[in-house]
Amino acid sequence: MNRTHALFERLSALMQQAVREDAARHGLLPIQFQILGYLAQANRYSDIPIAVAEYFGITRGTVSQTLAVLEGKGLLRKEPDPRHGKRVHLKLTKKGEALLEETWTQRLDKAMPGDLNSREVLEEGLHTLLTTLQHLNNNQAFGVCQHCAHFLQEDGGWRCGLTGEPLDDRQRIRICREWRREAAPHG
Incomplete structure (x- = not known):
């Protein structure tokens, strides 16, 4: 293994560990926490369930179950798209946004070159x-x-x-x- 591979492997492991810790602190699974983070960054073409499945490489069924949990916990809501029939947009609630205020991404920003x-x-x-x-x-x-x-x-x-x-x-x-x-x- 060359040095670049080792660095990416270690960085990946550290980020996965940070996501697990952030998720656990809020009683969530890592994928649930990651989906909230994704939705905080997604535009109106990407805040739909199929885009979540594509982004994370997971099944529509897994996305559906995960979204139901997050909605049940009051972390996101579904808004109908007025122009596209059955399509719904996934929006973070204030509670969902607050959950993302102190996460590994802020620690990453601090570690980046100034x-x-x-x-x-x-x-x-x-x-x-x-x-x-x-x-x-x-x-x-x-x-x-x-x-x-x-x-x-x-x-x-x-x-x-x-x-x-x-x-x-x-x-x-x-x-x-x-x-x-x-x-x-x-x-």
């Missing part, structure tokens, strides 16, 4: 690695809306080039299941 340039280089390298692995494994990509090939900046705002719908400031910085790699710059 130098903005170093942080950007690290994030870009990790992003490239992630998208490459997702492609090699035939996984749904998921990514931040404003870094998508479909993202359009227009006079006075933003729009999704795939759906044609306008995007508000909050939506453009969230995770989207329709994300596609930006075209490489010509030059």
